[in-house]
Amino acid sequence: MKKQETKNRNSPFQAYTNILNYIYITGFLILATTLFYFQVIKGDYFSNRAQKNYVRPMLIRAIRGSIFDRNGKTLAYDKAVFNISVIPRQIYKEKESLFKEISIFSNYDKKNIERNYKKNFENLYTPVDIITDIDKSLALKLKERFGDNIIVNPQPQRYYPYSYSSSHLLGYVKEARIFYDQLKQYGYNPLERVGFLGIEQFYDAYLRGEDGGDLLEVDAKGREVGFLGKRLPKKGKDLYLTIDADIQESAQKTFEDKTGVLILMACADGEIISLYSSPSYNPNNFITGGKTSVFLNDPKSPLLNRSIQSAYPPGSTFKPVLAIAGLEEKKITPYTPFFCNGEYTLGNARFRCLKSHHQQNLYQAIAHSCNVYFYHLALLLGPRSISKWSIRLGLDSYTNIDLPHEKKGFIPTLSWKKKFLKQNWYAGDTLNLSIGQGYMQTTPLGLARAINCIATGGVMVTPHLLKRADDLSPWIDTSKTLDIDKKNSNTIALAMRETVSSDSGTAHMLEDLNLGLAGKTGTAQTGKESHGWFIGFFPFEKPKYLICVVLEHGGSSHNAVILTHKFLEDIKQQGLLF
Amino acid sequence: MRILKTFQLKFSGFKTIAICLILLNSLSLASIFSSLHQAGKFTGEDILLKQMIWIAFSWFMLIIFSFINFRVYFNSAYMIYAINIILLVIVLFFGKKVMGAQRWISIFGFTFQPSELSKAAIIIILARYFSLNSKSFIKGFLIPFSLVVLNALVIIKQPDLGTALILFFVFFIMGFFSKVNKLYFILTLSLGLLTSPFIINSLKYYQKQRLMVFINPNADPLGAGYTIIQSKIAIGSGGVIGHGYLAGTQNQFNFLPERHTDFIFTIIAEEWGFLGVILLLMIYWFILKKIIQQLLNCRDLFAFYLIVGISVLYFLHVFINIGMTLGILPVVGLPLIFLSYGGTNLLINYILMGIFLNICQNQR
Numbered sequence: 043m044k045k046q047e048t049k050n051r052n053s054p055f056q057a058y059t060n061i062l063n064y065i066y067i068t069g070f071l072i073l074a075t076t077l078f079y080f081q082v083i084k085g086d087y088f089s090n091r092a093q094k095n096y097v098r099p100m101l102i103r104a105i106r107g108s109i110f111d112r113n114g115k116t117l118a119y120d121k122a123v124f125n126i127s128v129i130p131r132q133i134y135k136e137k138e139s140l141f142k143e144i145s146i147f148s149n150y151d152k153k154n155i156e157r158n159y160k161k162n163f164e165n166l167y168t169p170v171d172i173i174t175d176i177d178k179s180l181a182l183k184l185k186e187r188f189g190d191n192i193i194v195n196p197q198p199q200r201y202y203p204y205s206y207s208s209s210h211l212l213g214y215v216k217e218a219r220i221f222y223d224q225l226k227q228y229g230y231n232p233l234e235r236v237g238f239l240g241i242e243q244f245y246d247a248y249l250r251g252e253d254g255g256d257l258l259e260v261d262a263k264g265r266e267v268g269f270l271g272k273r274l275p276k277k278g279k280d281l282y283l284t285i286d287a288d289i290q291e292s293a294q295k296t297f298e299d300k301t302g303v304l305i306l307m308a309c310a311d312g313e314i315i316s317l318y319s320s321p322s323y324n325p326n327n328f329i330t331g332g333k334t335s336v337f338l339n340d341p342k343s344p345l346l347n348r349s350i351q352s353a354y355p356p357g358s359t360f361k362p363v364l365a366i367a368g369l370e371e372k373k374i375t376p377y378t379p380f381f382c383n384g385e386y387t388l389g390n391a392r393f394r395c396l397k398s399h400h401q402q403n404l405y406q407a408i409a410h411s412c413n414v415y416f417y418h419l420a421l422l423l424g425p426r427s428i429s430k431w432s433i434r435l436g437l438d439s440y441t442n443i444d445l446p447h448e449k450k451g452f453i454p455t456l457s458w459k460k461k462f463l464k465q466n467w468y469a470g471d472t473l474n475l476s477i478g479q480g481y482m483q484t485t486p487l488g489l490a491r492a493i494n495c496i497a498t499g500g501v502m503v504t505p506h507l508l509k510r511a512d513d514l515s516p517w518i519d520t521s522k523t524l525d526i527d528k529k530n531s532n533t534i535a536l537a538m539r540e541t542v543s544s545d546s547g548t549a550h551m552l553e554d555l556n557l558g559l560a561g562k563t564g565t566a567q568t569g570k571e572s573h574g575w576f577i578g579f580f581p582f583e584k585p586k587y588l589i590c591v592v593l594e595h596g597g598s599s600h601n602a603v604i605l606t607h608k609f610l611e612d613i614k615q616q617g618l619l620f
Numbered sequence: 621m622r623i624l625k626t627f628q629l630k631f632s633g634f635k636t637i638a639i640c641l642i643l644l645n646s647l648s649l650a651s652i653f654s655s656l657h658q659a660g661k662f663t664g665e666d667i668l669l670k671q672m673i674w675i676a677f678s679w680f681m682l683i684i685f686s687f688i689n690f691r692v693y694f695n696s697a698y699m700i701y702a703i704n705i706i707l708l709v710i711v712l713f714f715g716k717k718v719m720g721a722q723r724w725i726s727i728f729g730f731t732f733q734p735s736e737l738s739k740a741a742i743i744i745i746l747a748r749y750f751s752l753n754s755k756s757f758i759k760g761f762l763i764p765f766s767l768v769v770l771n772a773l774v775i776i777k778q779p780d781l782g783t784a785l786i787l788f789f790v791f792f793i794m795g796f797f798s799k800v801n802k803l804y805f806i807l808t809l810s811l812g813l814l815t816s817p818f819i820i821n822s823l824k825y826y827q828k829q830r831l832m833v834f835i836n837p838n839a840d841p842l843g844a845g846y847t848i849i850q851s852k853i854a855i856g857s858g859g860v861i862g863h864g865y866l867a868g869t870q871n872q873f874n875f876l877p878e879r880h881t882d883f884i885f886t887i888i889a890e891e892w893g894f895l896g897v898i899l900l901l902m903i904y905w906f907i908l909k910k911i912i913q914q915l916l917n918c919r920d921l922f923a924f925y926l927i928v929g930i931s932v933l934y935f936l937h938v939f940i941n942i943g944m945t946l947g948i949l950p951v952v953g954l955p956l957i958f959l960s961y962g963g964t965n966l967l968i969n970y971i972l973m974g975i976f977l978n979i980c981q982n983q984r
Binding site: 053055056058059061062063065066069070072073074076077078080081082084085086087088089091092093095096 | 797850852853854855856857858859860869870875889893894897898901904905908909912913915916917918924928931932935938939942943946948
């Protein structure tokens with residue numbers, strides 16, 4: 043033994059043996075290290091990937107809650123459509139020919155199939171929708187023809203029967219993956235539907251329901267080899283709105299292609315009976331993949347809900363606010379006269395009126411919309427007082443309507459002008475403010491709420507669309523009451539009644555409707571054509587409805603009054619008022 | 621009785637290797653069984669049976685070759701080389717096509733892959749040339765190199781890139797240990813690396829795919845990269861202790877292609893985990909260690925070069941095969957010695973082991 047070792051040590055091949063030894067050791071160490079990295083360090087990661095390989099969740103979508111109007115008419119519901127999907131791993135080799143055959147068989151454009159495949163592809167083992175939204179008979183025919191190569195799955199699809207008329211109220215649904223970054227913390231799945239805009243977005247948590255699904259065990263070709271579990275989907279909750287779908291339709295019919303806003307609200311509790319923003323869009327197009335570019339590229343921005351997202355100068359419709367301030371601050375009585383000679387001179391500047399109204403009291407001034415009267419009143423009140431009352435009436439705050447993306451109005455103040463425009467407040471600013479011009483802007487709903495507050499003697503309602511929902515307590519009235527003298531509010535109601543009832547009133551043409559309407563018109567000057575306003579309520583003794591019409595760049599208030607007439611006449615004839 | 625005595629004497633130093641080989645045989649059969657076992661059913665009786673026959677036959681041939689004096693190969697090196705080339709050419713014209721490659725000759729239902737024979741033939745003929753101890757460029761380098769190139773060209777034509785590459789690797793390592801000027805080898809190697817872009821250009825489509833995939837396996841998850849991704853997932857998911865026998869999901873649910881042949885390692889790694897594969901690497905290491913220890917006993921250059929060639933061949937198969945399943949080397953289609961399904965490879969490796977045994981006895 044000893045001898046052999048000595049011999050070994052003297053072997054001429056000792057060096058070579060060592061070299062080979064080192065090469066092999068290095069090689070094995072490389073392998074062992076890599077294996078250590080893959081199996082020990084990254085083991086969990088690969089286990090996870092392995093699991094994803096063979097466990098396939100088959101989503102069963104929850105049926106979303108339906109939305110009904112105040113009379114139980116359906117505004118939105120899920121209908122069943124059929125989707126055709128394929129498993130990429132399974133059809134990988136024959137993809138081209140399969141798509142071609144499906145295309146010929148179903149008369150569905152091959153390019154669309156390929157586009158859908160690319161768009162919906164997630165991984166090799168998750169079914170990919172290639173054709174969506176087909177009827178049952180075609181789906182069954184396809185299944186018969188292509189067998190295991192395709193999967194037919196019924197899917198709930200959102201449908202809005204009152205397509206254009208209620209789109210701003212309802213919004214629509216989108217796939218959650220678009221907003222997945224924000225939504226994942228709330229437990230959304232990227233393929234789930236999520237409400238976008240309107241009621242669909244605001245009450246998504248109620249409407250949503252819970253998706254269910256089957257958990258299947260599959261082999262490498264995507265064939266089902268075992269069943270791991272099932273979870274039944276839970277239907278979302280139904281919502282009942284304060285909206286009247288027929289009045290919505292009527293509003294849409296009234297506007298035709300004009301741009302503007304129409305709001306019909308219950309005075310007592312702020313229930314929105316109709317809220318229409320024109321132009322409108324068809325939400326169904328966003329769901330079925332129909333044409334949406336017409337809506338997205340229209341310069342009139344149909345997607346904008348003007349009632350809560352646009353702020354306009356209120357023009358003369360602001361005057362009742364000034365009047366209540368004057369009466370409450372005891373600067374005037376209803377019969378305090380001011381003389382109007384058609385214009386008001388302040389320094390070198392002349393502030394015009396519509397015409398020379400001569401002597402005017404409050405009733406006449408509101409009925410005739412006399413600017414000079416309100417110039418005098420504004421100077422008596424002073425800008426601080428005007429701002430204070432505007433703010434008290436909520437013109438610079440959110441109405442907190444149950445819709446997303448609400449904007450608020452803007453009331454200029456002395457300190458604001460100083461700070462942001464680096465200018466002093468001039469008397470001219472006060473005059474501009476008094477007739478709702480200049481820096482001031484209000485949303486239609488914001489001004490409607492303020493006028494409603496004056497009409498009802500101080501009730502600041504929270505406008506809302508939700509009446510009740512399954513398993514959800516009914517709407518809690520969150521209206522506040524402002525401390526306004528009933529006598530004063532009655533005075534203004536009477537004055538606004540004059541606008542309609544008096545022969546010389548600016549909205550006299552509405553009198554023939556016999557609704558006991560009181561109101562105020564407004565023409566808000568802009569750089570371009572003026573916006574026309576009409577805000578009114580009826581019956582004036584005990585207001586039930588408040589109506590607000592804005593005609594964007596409609597020329598003058600007269601056009602807004604014509605529109606109001608058309609609308610009220612229509613719903614009155616249909617007997618839609620209760 | 622005398623025969624038994626000779627046997628005892630013959631195999632006394634062979635115990636470790638024999639135990640290792642038997643362990644590998646068992647693991648091979650178990651893993652092939654597992655790879656053909658799906659959804660609780662076993663579908664490949666004939667494959668398992670064939671492999672058993674091949675194992676038995678290989679052991680028999682190992683013993684036979686251990687009795688043949690290795691010196692015989694010195695004289696018959698040319699003949700073996702020529703037979704090998706002829707068989708390869710026959711394959712090119714009459715061979716059986718399996719998965720796009722024409723590598724097999726079919727005899728009585730058993731297929732034979734002559735490119736495996738090349739590995740042995742090249743080791744023998746190189747051992748002969750280098751053992752002449754010539755320092756001349758022509759005898760010590762040019763002729764052996766040309767023989768390798770010729771053989772490799774016929775193999776690449778099949779196409780079998782892995783085997784062709786192995787031949788070159790064996791040539792370079794054996795050459796480095798010879799008396800010939802090392803510069804020749806270095807220059808040739810550099811030249812080879814420099815021209816490799818052109819060689820890659822002339823490769824078959826699937827070979828190019830496999831090389832591209834090696835660079836980025838995620839580029840084409842359903843194409844050639846699929847194999848590597850699935851193989852990595854299978855190996856990684858094995859974790860430290862593995863899923864247990866017949867419980868690997870990647871294997872059982874059919875996610876791994878070619879898994880009883882070139883990718884058998886993934887089954888083992890998935891089922892037995894890190895501990896299992898380290899044990900496997902140790903078994904290979906014992907075999908290699910035993911073989912190179914024998915170099916110290918060599919008193920004959922021909923024996924020396926044969927042993928170097930055999931050990932390098934074994935090592936390269938283990939390293940390249942496991943390396944490719946891990947994605948650190950390109951997928952070139954080499955089996956894992958003693959484990960992968962495939963008779964010719966097993967047979968040739970056992971014959972080489974038999975030759976090694978014979979050298980051990982002769983050099984003692």
